[in-house]
Amino acid sequence: xxxxxxxxxxxxxxxxxxxxxxxxxxxxxxxxxxxxxxxxxxxxxxxxxxxxxxxxxxxxxxxxxxxxxxxxxxxxxxxxxxxxxxxxxxxxxxxxxxxxxxxxxxxxxxxxxxxxxxxxxxxxxxxxxxxxxxxxxxxxxxxxxxxxxxxxxxxxxxxxxxxxxxxxxxxxxxxxxxxxxxxxxxxxxxxxxxxxxxxxxxxxxxxxxxxxxxxxxxxxxxxxxxxxxxxxxxxxxxxxxxxxxxxxxxxxxxxxxxxxxxxxxxxxxxxxxxxxxxxxxxxxxxxxxxxxxxxxxxxxxxxxxxxxxxxxxxxxxxxxxxxxxxxxxxxxxxxxxxxxxxxxxxxxxxxxxxxxxxxxxxxxxxxxxxxxx
Numbered sequence: 530x531x532x533x534x535x536x537x538x539x540x541x542x543x544x545x546x547x548x549x550x551x552x553x554x555x556x557x558x559x560x561x562x563x564x565x566x567x568x569x570x571x572x573x574x575x576x577x578x579x580x581x582x583x584x585x586x587x588x589x590x591x592x593x594x595x596x597x598x599x600x601x602x603x604x605x606x607x608x609x610x611x612x613x614x615x616x617x618x619x620x621x622x623x624x625x626x627x628x629x630x631x632x633x634x635x636x637x638x639x640x641x642x643x644x645x646x647x648x649x650x651x652x653x654x655x656x657x658x659x660x661x662x663x664x665x666x667x668x669x670x671x672x673x674x675x676x677x678x679x680x681x682x683x684x685x686x687x688x689x690x691x692x693x694x695x696x697x698x699x700x701x702x703x704x705x706x707x708x709x710x711x712x713x714x715x716x717x718x719x720x721x722x723x724x725x726x727x728x729x730x731x732x733x734x735x736x737x738x739x740x741x742x743x744x745x746x747x748x749x750x751x752x753x754x755x756x757x758x759x760x761x762x763x764x765x766x767x768x769x770x771x772x773x774x775x776x777x778x779x780x781x782x783x784x785x786x787x788x789x790x791x792x793x794x795x796x797x798x799x800x801x802x803x804x805x806x807x808x809x810x811x812x813x814x815x816x817x818x819x820x821x822x823x824x825x826x827x828x829x830x831x832x833x834x835x836x837x838x839x840x841x842x843x844x845x846x847x848x849x850x851x852x853x854x855x856x857x858x859x860x861x862x863x864x865x866x867x868x869x870x871x872x873x874x875x876x877x878x879x880x881x882x883x884x885x886x887x888x889x890x891x892x893x894x895x896x897x898x899x900x901x902x
Contacts (some may be wrong), residue, residue: 555639659899661699662707665692669888677839682718685888689715703898710894726836729879732872733833736851739869740822744860747815825854832876841880848877854868 672688689711696708749823835844852873859866 633657657699657726661695662704662895662899663693665707666892666899668692669891669895671766673888686718688780689718689888689891707894707898708892710890714888714891729836729876730833732876732879733829734835736869736872736876737826737829737833739865743822743855743865743869744863745818745821745858746860820859821854821857828854837879845877845880848880852877 669685669692672684674683675684686840692713693708693711696704696711826845832844832847832851835841835847840870852870855866855873859869861870862868
């Protein structure tokens with residue numbers, strides 16, 4: 530793109546009119562002619578310089594115009610490219626905004642699904658923990674019943690060890706209190722002693738058999754007869770050497786002496802002065818002795834059944850009632866009564882030791898875990 534040069538550059542420079550000089554006097558014409566030639570040369574030189582400078586200016590202006598035209602063309606093309614790029618950027622922005630809205634919708638949907646999945650996983654985890662707690666509690670209660678029936682602590686120990694292993698595999702922090710309670714109960718079971726149930730039952734059976742031979746307090750005549758039989762057994766048999774005191778005594782004298790001793794014992798038995806600590810035992814009728822012995826046998830048999838059924842409280846109560854009846858109605862000076870009393874005390878001590886350790890701590894921890902606290 531080019532434009533016409535201005536008029537002031539294309540037209541030659543105007544020559545300013547030379548002012549008219551007054552004519553010199555005619556007496557000196559030669560210097561005036563030389564002076565006019567110099568002015569003409571000067572004017573020619575100025576005109577040539579003006580032409581050269583105008584040509585140079587014209588070339589420079591042409592180059593500037595061409596450069597401006599090129600820059601204007603480049604600016605136009607760049608403007609077109611910028612508008613195109615701006616249009617493309619605007620379309621890209623709209624496309625990106627649409628994709629961003631779709632992505633946000635998908636992200637919100639994924640977040641909702643994730644929350645639902647977490648709730649489902651938590652519910653599944655809680656249900657799994659609850660099922661594990663219920664299974665462990667059922668196994669422990671079944672082991673308690675087996676231990677009560679068999680009298681052995683092995684079912685309890687096995688159930689607690691299995692529960693500990695299952696909780697350790699589950700790796701749930703909320704079941705840590707249950708695991709600690711199981712560990713303490715295991716230590717308590719390992720320190721517990723196992724009672725000889727068979728020996729305890731044998732002692733009770735022996736007591737039942739001894740009841741018929743126990744002397745009651747009001748059996749006075751029977752006690753005297755027992756003493757006479759003991760004295761007769763201690764006397765020497767016929768044909769043997771008698772002691773020195775009765776060596777020269779005739780047989781009739783010996784018979785008379787024995788008769789006198791029998792009469793004397795009977796006379797002493799008619800009147801007896803003694804301290805009565807248990808009036809019920811003295812007033813007991815002879816025909817009631819049978820029922821007394823049978824009642825004592827029933828108490829011992831009930832205690833035996835309590836031991837077999839692992840009902841130690843009832844067995845201990847029956848043995849305590851049997852001890853009270855033995856001390857109240859039977860002769861405490863008799864060797865058989867003393868042996869029966871010592872056997873009853875041993876049986877009571879064995880029943881106290883036969884009580885199995887309770888698993889209240891483990892069961893309470895399981896109940897707390899099942900409640901979700």
